[in-house]
Amino acid sequence: MSQLLDIDHIRVSYGEKNIISDINFSVEGGEFCALLGLNGSGKTTLLRAVCGLLKEEKGRITVAGKCLSPMNEYQRAKLLSYIPQRSSDMNGVTVLDVVLMGLNPHLRLLETPSQKQREQAVRLLDRAGLSGYENHDFDKISGGQKQLAIFARALLQDAPVMLMDEPDSALDFVNRNIVLSRIKNAVHEKKKAGLITLHEPNFALAYCDRLLLMKSGTIVGDIKLKDASNEEIKQGLSLIYGNVDLLEHKGKRLIVAC
Amino acid sequence: MGFHMNSKENKKMKIAFILIAISIFVSFVISICVGKYPITLHDIKDLMLGNSINEMSRKVFFALRLPRVIMTLIAGFGLGLAGSVYQTIFRNPLASPDIIGVASGANLGAAVAIICLGNQINLVAGSAFIGGLMAVYAVTLLVHVTQNNSTATYVLAGIVISSLSQSIIMVLKFFADPESELAAIEFWSMGSFGSVTDTKLQVVLPIILLGIIVVILFRRQISLLALNEDESRMLGVRVTLIRIIVLSFTTLVVACIVSVTGLIAFIGLIAPHIGKLILQRQNFATCIFSAFVGSLIMILADCLARTLYSTELPISILTTFLGVPFLIYFMNHKKEERI
Numbered sequence: 001m002s003q004l005l006d007i008d009h010i011r012v013s014y015g016e017k018n019i020i021s022d023i024n025f026s027v028e029g030g031e032f033c034a035l036l037g038l039n040g041s042g043k044t045t046l047l048r049a050v051c052g053l054l055k056e057e058k059g060r061i062t063v064a065g066k067c068l069s070p071m072n073e074y075q076r077a078k079l080l081s082y083i084p085q086r087s088s089d090m091n092g093v094t095v096l097d098v099v100l101m102g103l104n105p106h107l108r109l110l111e112t113p114s115q116k117q118r119e120q121a122v123r124l125l126d127r128a129g130l131s132g133y134e135n136h137d138f139d140k141i142s143g144g145q146k147q148l149a150i151f152a153r154a155l156l157q158d159a160p161v162m163l164m165d166e167p168d169s170a171l172d173f174v175n176r177n178i179v180l181s182r183i184k185n186a187v188h189e190k191k192k193a194g195l196i197t198l199h200e201p202n203f204a205l206a207y208c209d210r211l212l213l214m215k216s217g218t219i220v221g222d223i224k225l226k227d228a229s230n231e232e233i234k235q236g237l238s239l240i241y242g243n244v245d246l247l248e249h250k251g252k253r254l255i256v257a258c
Numbered sequence: 259m260g261f262h263m264n265s266k267e268n269k270k271m272k273i274a275f276i277l278i279a280i281s282i283f284v285s286f287v288i289s290i291c292v293g294k295y296p297i298t299l300h301d302i303k304d305l306m307l308g309n310s311i312n313e314m315s316r317k318v319f320f321a322l323r324l325p326r327v328i329m330t331l332i333a334g335f336g337l338g339l340a341g342s343v344y345q346t347i348f349r350n351p352l353a354s355p356d357i358i359g360v361a362s363g364a365n366l367g368a369a370v371a372i373i374c375l376g377n378q379i380n381l382v383a384g385s386a387f388i389g390g391l392m393a394v395y396a397v398t399l400l401v402h403v404t405q406n407n408s409t410a411t412y413v414l415a416g417i418v419i420s421s422l423s424q425s426i427i428m429v430l431k432f433f434a435d436p437e438s439e440l441a442a443i444e445f446w447s448m449g450s451f452g453s454v455t456d457t458k459l460q461v462v463l464p465i466i467l468l469g470i471i472v473v474i475l476f477r478r479q480i481s482l483l484a485l486n487e488d489e490s491r492m493l494g495v496r497v498t499l500i501r502i503i504v505l506s507f508t509t510l511v512v513a514c515i516v517s518v519t520g521l522i523a524f525i526g527l528i529a530p531h532i533g534k535l536i537l538q539r540q541n542f543a544t545c546i547f548s549a550f551v552g553s554l555i556m557i558l559a560d561c562l563a564r565t566l567y568s569t570e571l572p573i574s575i576l577t578t579f580l581g582v583p584f585l586i587y588f589m590n591h592k593k594e595e596r597i
Contacts, residue, residue, distance in 0.1 A: 053488055077494025084492075088485040092539020101482060105494035110475050137267075137539075157493070 004029045004193035005050070005161045010059035012049040020045050020217040023059075027210075029160070029191035032184050034204035036197075037214035037240060043197045046214065047165055050195065052076050063161050077105035081154040083164040083183075087146060089139060095149050096121060096134035102156035121156055128152040128182060144175030151179065155186060162187060164196040168203065180207045201237055202254045213240050225253075271543065274536055278550045282331070285557045289327045290319070293564045297323060325459040326451050330560040331553050333451075333515045334525060336466055338552020340508040341526030342533060342545040343473060347483040347504060348409045354527035355512040358412060358505065359419035363393020364516045365447055366423040369430045372442045379453055382446065383517040390513030393419050398502065407498055408487065448572030449520040451560050462514040469511035476504055477542040484540075523574035525552050528581040535588035555580050 003026040013019040020042040027033050037043040048054045050061055052068055061068045063079040071079075081102070090098060099121045100113050107113065113121075122134050128148045133141065138149065147167055154162060164183065168176040184207045187194035198204045204211055205225065213221035213236055221236040228236075230253065234246040237255055244255045291297050295318045304311045305319060337355060344353035355361055367389020371382040400415040401407060427443070434440040473480070482495045483504070491497055516522065533548030534540055559576035566576075 048488075051488070051492060053491065073491045073496050074494045077492060080492065082489070082492035084486070084489055088489055090484070092537070092541045092544065093481070097481075097541075101485075101493055104478075104482060107478075109479065112478060163492075 003027070004064055005195065006062045006065075007050065008060050008062070010049060010056040010061060012045055012054050012056050014045045014048070014054055020049070020214075023219060025212060025219065025222065027161075027193040027195055029193055030188055031210060032187040032194040032196070032208045033210040033212060034196055034198050034208040035212050035214060036201055036204055036237075041214040041240070042217040043214045044165065045217075047163060047195065047197050050161075051080065051082055051163055074105055077157065077159065079159050080161045080163055081157040081159040083147070083150050083154055083162070083167040085166045085169050087150050091137075091139050093138050094134065095125065095130065095136050095138050095141065095145075098138045098149050099125060099134075099153045099156055102153035102158075105157060105159075121152070124152040124155050125149070128155070129178070142175075144171050144178065147171060147175070147179050148182065151182060151186075155190075159192075161193045161195070164194070166197050166199060169199060176203060177206075184208070201241065205233075205253050205255070211236065213237070215240055267538075271537055275547065275550075278547065278554060282550060282554050282557065285554060285561065286327055286331065289330065289557050289561045290323050292561055293323065321456050322454075325456040326454045326560070327557065328463070329454045329459055329518065330451055330556045332463065332466055333519055333522065334529070334553035334556025335549040336470060336511040336515050336552075337522060337526040337556075338529035338533070339470060339473060339545055339549035340512050341552075342530035342548040343480060343504065343508055344526075345530050346480060346540065346545065347501060348413060349484065350409065350413055351531070352527070353413065355508070356416075356420060356526070358416040358509070359393035359397045359423065360390040360509050360512045361516060361521055362420040362423040362427075363396075364390035364513055365521055366393070366427055368446045368517075368520070369427050369443045372446065373430050373434055373439050377439065377442050383458070386446075386520075387513050387517035389423075390516060391509060393423060394505065394509045398505070445572065446520040448574045449516075449522040449577075450563070450570065450573055451519055452570050454518060458518055462518055466511050466514045469507040469514070472507040473504065473511075474546075476500070476507075477545075480504060480545070481542055519573065521574060522556070522577055524578045524581050525556060528585050529555060532581075532584050532588055535585075535591070555584065 005027040007023055007025055009022055009024045011021045023046060035043040035046060045054065049056055056069065066079065068076055068079070096118070100118065103113050103117055125131065125134055128151055130145060130148055130152065133145065138146065141149070167183070168179055171179060180203055183194065186192065196208070209225055211221070211223045211225065212219055213223070220239050223233055223236050225233070230246050230248065233253065234244065238244050241255070241257065243258055245258045246253055246255050287302070290302060291299065295314070297315055297319055301311050301315050301319070341354045344355065344357060345351055348357070364386040368382050368386040370389070371377070371385035375381045375385065396419050397412065397415045400418065401411050404411055431440055431443055434443060479495060479500045482490045482493060483497065483500060487497060529552035530548040532551045533544050537544050537547055555577060559573055559580050562576050563571045563573050
């Protein structure tokens with residue numbers, strides 16, 4: 001299996017407090033990997049460092065063998081796509097135009113999207129479950145639909161690594177499941193390396209292939225869910241969440257505090 | 259249903275653009291006609307058809323009136339466009355061409371020329387132009403020095419440089435000869451199209467058009483800059499570089515305009531808001547529409563400046579008096595639509 005995203009012993013500090021040190025892991029194509037941790041554990045700092053929004057002090061980050069740190073934003077956006085917690089306000093921009101923004105790294109500076117690219121964007125919207133929404137005002141669709149549109153934008157950007165910063169956090173229960181399952185399917189089908197920060201461990205158990213557990217700026221556990229026993233998962237998660245129990249229901253695992 | 263609503267909105271937008279184009283055309287023609295030496299519609303028709311007309315009318319038309327009205331059109335367009343682009347890329351509804359210091363820098367340049375270089379009209383224009391560019395350069399330098407490249411830093415640095423220019427202007431005013439120099443500084447800072455001639459227009463028009471064209475070519479990047487900074491970076495926008503390019507060309511436009519006309523109050527701030535309130539959205543089409551709104555207000559203001567009183571009134575008085583009712587009307591209008 002190819003290691004698409006490789007994080008090689010990086011150290012990053014962000015303010016006085018959020019320091020991550022000696023983080024070392026790789027994500028392969030088709031692997032959907034969750035970063036779990038409490039507030040202040042450093043998971044967001046780590047994600048921002050992978051994004052290139054924070055500079056690493058030590059170590060290096062590579063995508064498909066290419067080192068990210070000397071690259072500018074334009075070059076980096078060909079390798080990494082990003083889904084934020086909440087997208088910016090875009091009043092009066094159509095859903096289609098939001099999706100087309102994903103083409104920026106594939107267009108020259110003053111080039112505009114071609115008709116063919118527009119058609120491709122509409123197809124991706126259909127596949128994301130937003131058929132017929134292309135001419136709607138982005139600010140007037142629901143929170144769940146917005147995240148699906150941003151997800152379609154990331155698919156159009158078509159970078160080998162997909163980064164997501166709690167993309168589900170502003171959504172209701174139903175929409176969370178919809179958004180996360182669509183992301184999971186895309187990561188698997190298109191053999192992307194998916195790295196997502198999540199607050200809610202049960203969603204990570206339900207949709208991800210692997211859990212990276214973060215505490216005090218380091219990775220304290222790395223669990224591949226397919227091979228791990230319930231006991232291993234329980235022990236790993238209790239490092240972060242304290243005393244928890246793992247239940248199994250119809251083949252699905254979930255944890256509860258106890 | 260949503261699709262239907264949208265095509266209705268598109269239609270509304272088309273109608274808004276057509277209406278403003280007609281209004282600009284009508285006020286353009288009126289503006290050509292009125293003034294100390296009136297030109298009749300008949301004269302204009304004859305000129306268009308190539309018939310000979312009275313030599314005086316011909317001279318007034320080509321050397322003064324036409325350059326002046328073209329300049330008001332372009333000045334309103336440029337200031338409205340620049341204000342709207344600034345409000346978009348700084349994500350700040352209070353952003354106007356002055357927020358990055360260009361207007362106060364130009365004012366300082368003009369004041370220096372009036373006092374030190376003997377109030378020659380071309381030197382004042384040149385000095386104002388350089389002052390405007392230098393102020394923006396100082397702002398970007400300040401942002402660079404603080405190493406905090408956020409939009410708020412630009413706004414703050416703009417305020418710092420503006421205040422600094424203002425206090426230097428105060429020093430100059432304090433030592434200025436109250437009869438001639440002080441009056442000239444004050445008059446310059448209220449703006450006027452009275453000194454626009456065909457030769458001046460030929461110098462500044464190509465530069466202004468260049469700036470406007472570059473801004474229009476960068477429209478996709480400007481829309482991307484309107485996103486949160488992290489989001490636009492992750493979409494591959496080289497935020498710092500693009501911001502500097504857009505800033506440089508809009509500054510060129512604004513500095514060229516004010517170097518010829520003096521300061522023009524309020525248009526750069528108010529035209530984008532009127533545009534936004536009419537179209538009910540904020541994208542690049544709104545920037546262009548706001549530029550047209552700027553043109554319209556400016557032409558009307560200049561018409562009134564020439565006709566209200568026996569001598570010509572400063573343009574800033576009228577842009578403000580015209581702009582405020584427009585804005586209040588559309589603010590109320592928007593409220594009703596929401597209910």
